[in-house]
Amino acid sequence: MTTLAIKPRKFAMPGPLQVWLAGLATIMVAGLAAGLIVLSRGLVVTNLTDLVPWGLWITIDLSAIAMSAGAFSLSAAVYLLGLKRLAPLARTATFIGLIGYSMAVLCLMLDIGRPDRFWHALVFWNPHSVLWEVTMCVTLYFTVLVIETAPIFGGLPWLKRRWPRISHLLVGLHRLAPVLALAGLGLSMLHQSSLGATYGVLKARPIWHRPDLSVLFMLSAIAGGQALTVLATTVTARLRPRIKLDAEALDKVTRFIGWTLVVYTYIRFWDALSMTYTYLPGRTEGLRWLTSGPFAFNFWVGEILLGAVVPSLLLLAPRLRQLGWTRTVALALVVGGVVAYRWDVNLVGQLVLLSYLP
């Protein structure tokens, strides 16, 4: 694929697809190099400390998983609620999910101190641990995603020509779709919310120690995952004019994203307001860091204004939603808002230290 981009004589003016692929290849090479450095020299190169042991890797990991939430929610809509029109979108979402979870798993492999022992959670169980539950769910759900995407790969023309039997077998897996959608729904609901609970169960960090984190993680993941799915679909259609879009289905999904954002903002508002009533030392301090401290810009502009309020308005006003560029901007803002939310949650809890004396 990359050879297309590095043969300039053949393409005097590289088309948008070539530019895209070249950019993608650059990022992948940089990522590979960074990964090798971490593996050989250890996590010391990441500048993580004992004060903030979870940083950028975790944020990427959480965001990648959140962005994959389109897969389970749209598959459930198609195969459990019977909204057959969304089937092409669910296919795209499932593929994005496969990429997202691969990315998350690869990031986690680099983020843990002993990548050679990644399989330990599957063998040595601690059912008390939320992170154990997340690991099991992610592993099982990744398997579900592989089976769900198998028909897409099975349908590739060259596979059909070369190995018709394998192709037939993979395409046949499509019959399992409703069962897989159900399994995916269960596993995803479990771990998407548990990623919030991973933070929420920690007494040591008062700003995290609340029941709402799991609900907020779930809602933001559904909004972000579906937003990325629609965004990817429209961008692909731009690059490959052959692809036909179902305008009505896209419209339905984007409106749903808009309403999800409204619910998310509503719960977020009460969650933040209730924090001001508890006067818990670390919690009040953390909230202050978010609303008027070093995270204020990220919080008000990145998370609330651009991440939730503006896109929900753009996606809920029918005329703006149907306009191509406003919808694209709104969807990109949703994705950015979810990443900003994960980043802020992760950092603020670690930076506000608990006093030793009550």
Added chain:
Amino acid sequence: MVIDQATCVGCGRCTLACQATNDINPNIAWNVVLKVGQLDGQDVYLPRPCMHCEHAPCVEVCPVGASYYRADGIVMMDYDKCIGCRYCEVACPYGARAFNWETFDGRNPAVPLWGETEVERRPRGVPEKCSFCFSRIDRGLALGLTPGVDAEATPACVNICPMGARAFGDLNDPESPVSRLLAKYPSYRLREDLGTGPRVYYLPAREEGAEG
């Protein structure tokens, strides 16, 4: 363990003995001494080992069960099981854990001046913490000694303290040094409100001449 803040002068020898005995990377520490305030013009210190909580958040959250309770209550680390996710480090209210961000393969500067190494060095990529010198306790018990009474069966930080600010022993035994101190003086534990049940007790700094 009981730590008397009234007698601790913050010399930091407990940290050095710990570094040597447990062969810890000089960039990290299991046992730190913090300056927390002043009383009668004297600095007050807070030495902080692992609290060996009765309900330890690190044990609850570890996805692979690498942090676990020993039968005697010591919170242990299985460094061969640990995957290095650092959830325990984020979960500990006392900041008692330190991660091996890089390989420690040099000479330990605390050896031999502050003690001899008694346990295996941990690899890069796992968090580590105070173990109440479990190897000294186990060997001592096997020899029929009493931890907290006989130095050979007592954690290194307790032995080295020039002020005798630390005491160690079995909290279930009313005759142990720790039980006697706790019966005599008022004490507190760090963040008891969290319900972790720390097993390190502090005797607060007292005003000059005041009896506990």
